[in-house]
Amino acid sequence: IDNDDIEKVSAVPLKYKEVFKYPGVTVDLSLLVDKSMRYETLAGYINEYPCGYLSKYYLIDIFEDEKLLPGKKSMTVRFEFVSMERTLEGHEIQSMVDGLLTSLKEKQIELR
Numbered sequence: 001i002d003n004d005d006i007e008k009v010s011a012v013p014l015k016y017k018e019v020f021k022y023p024g025v026t027v028d029l030s031l032l033v034d035k036s037m038r039y040e041t042l043a044g045y046i047n048e049y050p051c052g053y054l055s056k057y058y059l060i061d062i063f064e065d066e067k068l069l070p071g072k073k074s075m076t077v078r079f080e081f082v083s084m085e086r087t088l089e090g091h092e093i094q095s096m097v098d099g100l101l102t103s104l105k106e107k108q109i110e111l112r
Contacts, residue, residue: 018084020055020082020083020084021084022082022083022084022085022086022087022088023082023087024055024080024081024082024088025080025081025082025088025093026078026079026080026081027078027079027081027093027097028060028076028077028078028079029076029077029079029097029100029101029111030061030063030074030075030076030111030112031074031075031076031077031104031109031110031111031112032069032072032073032074032109032110032111032112033072033073033074033075033109034071034072034073034108035064035069035071035072035073037073037075039059039062039075042075042077042109043057045103045104045107045109046077046100046104048103049099049100049103049104051081051096051099051100053081053082053083053088053092053096054079054080054081054096054100055080055081055082056079056080057077057078057079057080058077058078059075059076059077060076060077060078061074061075061076062074062075062076063076074112079097079100081093081096
């Protein structure tokens with residue numbers, strides 16, 4: 001390693017994000033999708049849902065069984081909801097999940 005390499009590394013800007021002060025809530029949803037759908041497509045649909053409290057989400061499981069789910073598969077996604085101002089209440093989380101499911105239903109994606 002020479003000095004030029006070290007200078008390049010130090011020039012990369014660091015990104016900081018404030019730590020959440022209040023506990024978040026995780027919700028796992030198993031979503032029934034067409035067998036050909038990729039997670040990237042599902043993630044794009046989730047991104048369309050306007051929710052300021054959805055801090056992140058990620059795929060945790062894919063289940064396929066042609067006998068149980070002909071032409072379909074189940075993608076389980078973990079959603080994390082959190083607020084910087086306060087602890088979210090159960091009814092608020094349920095309302096956000098319901099809104100997300102309504103949005104996904106328009107894309108023929110349903111809760112398993």
